[in-house]
Amino acid sequence: MTIRFIAASRLPTPWATFTMHGFEDEATGKDHIALTLGDVADGEPVLGRVHSECLTGDALFSMRCDCGYQLQEALKRIADEGRGVLLYLRQEGRGIGLLNKIRAYHLQDQGADTVEANEQLGFGADLRRYDLCVPMLEHLGITSLRLMTNNPRKVDALTQAGVTIAERVPLTTGLNPHNEQYLSTKAGKLGHMMALGDFTQAGDVDIERKP
Numbered sequence: 001m002t003i004r005f006i007a008a009s010r011l012p013t014p015w016a017t018f019t020m021h022g023f024e025d026e027a028t029g030k031d032h033i034a035l036t037l038g039d040v041a042d043g044e045p046v047l048g049r050v051h052s053e054c055l056t057g058d059a060l061f062s063m064r065c066d067c068g069y070q071l072q073e074a075l076k077r078i079a080d081e082g083r084g085v086l087l088y089l090r091q092e093g094r095g096i097g098l099l100n101k102i103r104a105y106h107l108q109d110q111g112a113d114t115v116e117a118n119e120q121l122g123f124g125a126d127l128r129r130y131d132l133c134v135p136m137l138e139h140l141g142i143t144s145l146r147l148m149t150n151n152p153r154k155v156d157a158l159t160q161a162g163v164t165i166a167e168r169v170p171l172t173t174g175l176n177p178h179n180e181q182y183l184s185t186k187a188g189k190l191g192h193m194m195a196l197g198d199f200t201q202a203g204d205v206d207i208e209r210k211p
């Protein structure tokens with residue numbers, strides 16, 4: 001694992017001014033970032049989100065998935081608590097990359113579900129790795145997380161990589177007519193610990209920009 005810290009800066013957002021830490025993965029050439037708020041190196045479990053890149057949901061307001069809603073809600077919860085960390089990992093499309101994700105979306109437009117679409121393209125359902133989190137967290141002095149996720153395989157993978165998960169915190173937000181089927185597939189085929197009844201609706205999350 002060749003994760004190298006490059007630089008840190010302030011990052012003002014609508015919810016709080018975070019510190020942004022940039023890392024380079026020398027093996028893959030990918031850049032990853034961590035946003036932190038407050039004292040995360042005091043040894044106490046840290047409210048955290050390990051978020052996988054979703055350009056369409058995170059930046060382009062896509063309603064096909066729940067990523068953008070989860071990103072916003074995670075940052076808001078960290079800000080409310082005044083302390084926490086968000087790792088933003090550049091493993092787009094559950095690791096298949098943006099263009100293959102568009103190919104997968106094309107297949108889903110024709111009736112495949114999110115898992116079938118990956119398989120029809122010759123990929124496994126989920127190619128992500130989480131071992132790169134270890135050096136990032138070590139650099140930040142974080143030893144234990146209260147992890148915001150519905151994905152039990154993410155909890156297992158992080159635990160196996162050596163990260164202590166003190167608690168799993170559900171993150172069910174952003175349900176809307178465009179992602180209902182996708183969320184059902186995640187619960188049914190990918191084992192996510194959630195029911196549609198747990199979700200807040202997409203319109204419930206709005207950016208409040210505070211000066």
Ligand SMILES: Nc1nc2c(ncn2[C@@H]2O[C@H](COP(=O)(O)OP(=O)(O)OP(=O)(O)O)[C@@H](O)[C@H]2O)c(=O)[nH]1
Nearest residue numbers: 052053054065091092093094101104114149150151
């Ligand atoms: N291949 C593929 N990737 C997708 C699709 N929809 C979202 N993604 C990607 O899935 C990743 C997010 O994973 P999710 O399965 O939504 O959630 P998770 O991170 O495993 O679990 P949570 O922590 O509960 O959010 C991002 O990298 C998205 O780009 C899809 O239909 N196909």
Ligand SMILES: [Zn+2]
Nearest residue numbers: 054057065067
């Ligand atoms: Zn997404």
